[in-house]
Amino acid sequence: MDHQTWREWLDLDVDGALGDEERRRLAGHLAGCTECAAERRRLEALAARLAAGRIALRPDFKASVMAALPPARWEARSRRAWRLPAVLLAGLALGAALLAGAAAADPAPLAGPLSALSALGEVFAAAIAAGTGMASASWRGIGSAVGEWLAASRLHQGAALLLLVSLNLLAVRLIRRRRRPAAVPADRRAS
Amino acid sequence: MPHEPLSPPDEELVRAVLAGDPERFGDIVERYQSRLVNYLNRLVRSPEEAQDLAQEVFVRVYQALDRFDPQYRFSTWLFRVAQNAAIDVIRKRRIRLVPLTRQDEDGEGTHELELADGGPSAQERMEGAQSDARVRAAIDRLPDEYRELICLRHYGELAYDEIAESRGMPLGTVKNKLFRARQMLKGLLEED
Numbered sequence: 609m610d611h612q613t614w615r616e617w618l619d620l621d622v623d624g625a626l627g628d629e630e631r632r633r634l635a636g637h638l639a640g641c642t643e644c645a646a647e648r649r650r651l652e653a654l655a656a657r658l659a660a661g662r663i664a665l666r667p668d669f670k671a672s673v674m675a676a677l678p679p680a681r682w683e684a685r686s687r688r689a690w691r692l693p694a695v696l697l698a699g700l701a702l703g704a705a706l707l708a709g710a711a712a713a714d715p716a717p718l719a720g721p722l723s724a725l726s727a728l729g730e731v732f733a734a735a736i737a738a739g740t741g742m743a744s745a746s747w748r749g750i751g752s753a754v755g756e757w758l759a760a761s762r763l764h765q766g767a768a769l770l771l772l773v774s775l776n777l778l779a780v781r782l783i784r785r786r787r788r789p790a791a792v793p794a795d796r797r798a799s
Numbered sequence: 800m801p802h803e804p805l806s807p808p809d810e811e812l813v814r815a816v817l818a819g820d821p822e823r824f825g826d827i828v829e830r831y832q833s834r835l836v837n838y839l840n841r842l843v844r845s846p847e848e849a850q851d852l853a854q855e856v857f858v859r860v861y862q863a864l865d866r867f868d869p870q871y872r873f874s875t876w877l878f879r880v881a882q883n884a885a886i887d888v889i890r891k892r893r894i895r896l897v898p899l900t901r902q903d904e905d906g907e908g909t910h911e912l913e914l915a916d917g918g919p920s921a922q923e924r925m926e927g928a929q930s931d932a933r934v935r936a937a938i939d940r941l942p943d944e945y946r947e948l949i950c951l952r953h954y955g956e957l958a959y960d961e962i963a964e965s966r967g968m969p970l971g972t973v974k975n976k977l978f979r980a981r982q983m984l985k986g987l988l989e990e991d
Contacts, residue, residue: 619978619981620978625959651985654984657930657931660931661841661931662833662837662954663846663849665832665833665836669854670825670829670832673828673832674824674825677821677857680862681865682865683821
């Protein structure tokens with residue numbers, strides 16, 4: 609093998625990028641070649657000089673980066689953003705189920721709250737019916753179907769109310785953005 | 800500078816961040832902070848500015864994390880963003896250049912401003928700093944492509960295959976050019 613190839617191998621070896629087999633062959637060559645051994649020392653000295661120019665980080669570098677992270681657009685779409693609304697939705701559904709179960713078992717003790725809920729449901733149904741009445745002008749089939757579905761029972765009205773509240777909570781959650789203190793000067797912020 | 804496989808891989812950390820665990824981004828920062836700052840320091844030639852710029856690069860990358868294409872390596876993307884940010888800083892500096900002459904107080908002539916020569920500062924006159932200044936000057940004299948490869952390898956500590964992906968070069972070409980770059984750098988330093 610010619611010296612040019614040995615030198616290329618030497619260069620890779622000093623840079624930690626030579627394979628095991630080549631390194632063994634190179635070691636054998638270096639044992640008998642003073643010229644390549646001297647070249648190796650020169651390359652090691654160069655690597656040491658390059659490494660000596662490295663600078664130390666500020667001790668709080670990582671903390672300042674983490675503190676400077678602004679809310680990213682993709683965060684609103686992450687699973688965490690959906691976690692709270694999902695928990696709230698599940699809680700509301702559970703509460704509604706318990707209420708419905710208790711009313712079915714013994715309507716008397718819950719007559720007060722149920723009548724209030726019933727009145728609220730009627731107002732809601734009227735509003736929905738008015739809305740669906742307007743919608744039925746253009747979406748006659750769908751509107752009347754929704755209207756009929758809502759008018760069919762209070763359970764349907766309760767479910768629609770639950771859905772409406774959950775969607776509102778979800779909207780509030782998505783609109784709210786997490787705020788963090790900014791450590792990057794305003795003029796250096798990424799555009 | 801041997802490169803062990805990273806555990807967990809960068810792509811897994813990115814997935815975790817995107818799935819709603821922003822603290823994992825801290826692991827990414829820890830993994831790359833020193834390499835990125837040293838790489839940027841070589842480009843912008845100011846340790847303070849390099850650290851500010853590295854912070855900005857991490858912020859940019861975080862904001863665009865959902866656009867990261869996992870078919871490429873995270874490291875090559877990060878260093879590409881860093882290189883672009885450094886180029887912007889260098890361009891802005893050029894725009895801020897001021898004339899080197901100023902009108903005399905009597906308004907009849909001009910005189911040249913006395914500026915530092917850009918060589919080693921008083922602090923840098925210490926032996927270690929002088930040596931670093933010579934290395935920096937030698938790197939500056941390399942052709943652009945060689946200088947970029949030296950910075951990516953020795954300050955960004957990118958592996959050969961990462962450099963190949965980042966530069967769009969075959970691996971053999973990267974090895975060959977780095978060999979030539981180091982030979983040239985060695986020659987320049989031995990001239991001093």
